[in-house]
Amino acid sequence: MxxxxxxxxxxxxxxxxxxxxxxxxxxxxxxADVALCDVNDSVKxxxxxxxxxxxxCWAKVADVAKKKHVKAFVDGAADKLGGLDIxxxxxxxxxxxxxxxxxxxxxVDDFEFMMDVxxxxxxxxxxxxxxxxxxxGGDLINVTTDHIHTCGWPETHSHDDAQLxxxxxxxxSAVGGPGFDVYDASKWGIKGLTNAWAxxxxxxxxxxxxxxxxxxxxxxxxxxxxxxPPAPGVMTPEGVAGVLVDLIxxxxxxRTGDCVQLWAGHPTVLPPPMLDGILCAADLARA
Ligand SMILES: NC(=O)c1ccc[n+]([C@@H]2O[C@H](COP(=O)([O-])OP(=O)(O)OC[C@H]3O[C@@H](n4cnc5c(N)ncnc54)[C@H](O)[C@@H]3O)[C@@H](O)[C@H]2O)c1
Numbered sequence: 121m122x123x124x125x126x127x128x129x130x131x132x133x134x135x136x137x138x139x140x141x142x143x144x145x146x147x148x149x150x151x152a153d154v155a156l157c158d159v160n161d162s163v164k165x166x167x168x169x170x171x172x173x174x175x176x177c178w179a180k181v182a183d184v185a186k187k188k189h190v191k192a193f194v195d196g197a198a199d200k201l202g203g204l205d206i207x208x209x210x211x212x213x214x215x216x217x218x219x220x221x222x223x224x225x226x227x228v229d230d231f232e233f234m235m236d237v238x239x240x241x242x243x244x245x246x247x248x249x250x251x252x253x254x255x256x257g258g259d260l261i262n263v264t265t266d267h268i269h270t271c272g273w274p275e276t277h278s279h280d281d282a283q284l285x286x287x288x289x290x291x292x293s294a295v296g297g298p299g300f301d302v303y304d305a306s307k308w309g310i311k312g313l314t315n316a317w318a319x320x321x322x323x324x325x326x327x328x329x330x331x332x333x334x335x336x337x338x339x340x341x342x343x344x345x346x347x348x349p350p351a352p353g354v355m356t357p358e359g360v361a362g363v364l365v366d367l368i369x370x371x372x373x374x375r376t377g378d379c380v381q382l383w384a385g386h387p388t389v390l391p392p393p394m395l396d397g398i399l400c401a402a403d404l405a406r407a
Contacts, residue, residue, distance in 0.1 A: 121173060124369055126151030128258075129201035131194065133184050133245055134211025136162035138338030139263070142357030143208050146365050148175045152206065155197030157182040157189075159211070176201060184211045184241030194248035205258035206368055209245040212263060212306075213237045214340060216299040231302050238306035243313060250321065257325030259368050262314050264307040264332035267296035269381050269394070284353045284385025307332070311379060311396075318377030318400050327376040329367060329397070333360050335384040353385030366390040376400055 130147045134140035136158030144154050144166060153176035156163050160181070167179035178200040182189035198204050215230050222230070242262050253260060279288045296304030311330050318328040335341055335351040342350070360382060367380060367390055375393045377400025382388055393401070 122150045124150045124365070125206075128152040128205045128368075129155075129198075129203050130206035130208065131155045131157075131197045131201075131204055131245075131249060132208040132210055133157050133182075133193075133241065134159075135166055135179070136160045138340055139333070139336060139357045139360060140208070140210040141166050142361035143210060143364050144170060144177075145173075146358070146361035147206065147208075147368075148173045148177065150365050150369075151175065153177065153201045155179070155193075155201055157184070157193045157211075159183045183237075184209075184245055185236035187244055190241070190244040190248050194245065194252070198249075198252045203255060204249055204252040205256060207245065207249040207253065207258070207260045208263070208364065209242040209261065209310075210263045211237060211241050211245075212340075214300075214303050214344065216344075217301050217303070218299060219301055234302045234306050235309075238303070239309040239313075242310050246313065246317060250317075250326070253321070253326045254324045257372060258327075260317065260321070260326060260328045261364065261367065262310045262328070262330045264310050264314075264330045264379070265296075265304070266332050266334035266381055266383050267300060267304045267307060268311055268330070268332050268379055279386070282383070282386050284351070285383065314379070315377055315396065315400065319403060322376060322404050325372055327370075327372070327374060329376060329378045329380055331364060331367065331380045333382040336360050351384045355382060355384055355388050359388035363388060363390050376404075 130152045132140050132144045135144040135156035144156050148154050148170045156179040163179045167177050170177040180193045182193040217230050279285045314328050314330040336355040375397040378393045378397025
């Protein structure tokens with residue numbers, strides 16, 4: 121058990137499995153008290169596991185797409201933990217889409233499903249939690265994807281560390297995948313919320329960053345593969361969660377408005393701020 125985050129109060133959505141579960145455990149291992157939600161009641165087993173680590177942990181079954189669920193979860197978390205300092209808006213879903221072939225009904229259904237959980241869920245979580253963060257400052261982390269910048273230009277750091285980078289030494293615009301129009305739109309929307317919130321909440325000492333990862337061995341990714349072998353260099357949820365803790369540990373003077381990106385095949389470490397974080401810092405310095 122570490123003590124880096126002792127006394128901090130964290131909330132994680134989608135914590136019943138995969139990355140959310142790993143974030144919750146890593147935050148608890150660093151000493152934080154944690155509140156968890158998930159649409160699946162597997163979150164109760166995660167709660168019991170975390171209580172075994174000796175921190176305060178509370179969990180609620182809640183759907184982040186539903187405003188009443190989110191408000192009850194966030195208010196309940198603040199009540200049970202005595203406030204909030206760290207919010208990880210992680211819950212997300214993916215479906216593969218094909219704009220050339222999908223019929224209109226599937227297209228609309230996919231849009232509503234992914235936008236509701238991914239974008240609306242992050243919005244509701246953030247807006248319900250911000251009034252608590254405003255009290256003492258803290259961290260708001262919105263989970264995106266590596267499709268925001270796919271291992272290439274315009275990131276501000278090199279890819280010399282990459283075991284696997286198709287775009288190493290190639291200038292390439294930020295792109296997503298061909299089967300991910302709605303998924304990527306939802307995640308790019310989260311980037312928009314992150315940038316605006318970073319600027320508006322900086323005076324309240326709230327850091328807001330987006331946190332996007334490439335292939336990570338979770339039920340989502342393994343389900344997507346459907347038995348195919350994972351990408352070489354696939355990341356572990358625990359490795360990615362360690363980077364999340366490092367981002368929070370930067371403290372009040374750390375980056376804000378950044379788009380932290382981790383790629384399979386690269387070392388799973390906190391990268392230096394990318395262009396978004398650098399520009400946000402410059403804006404705040406001018407203000
Ligand atoms: N695993 C990857 O390779 C990868 C890559 C890029 C981004 N991500 C993002 O990371 C986040 C977590 O992904 P994961 O791989 O752990 O997924 P996962 O499917 O393995 O786990 C997601 C958890 O969120 C829960 N959840 C789903 N919908 C919910 C809702 N409406 N309300 C509350 N909880 C809900 C699920 O029940 C599940 O427990 C997602 O936002 C995903 O888009 C994952």
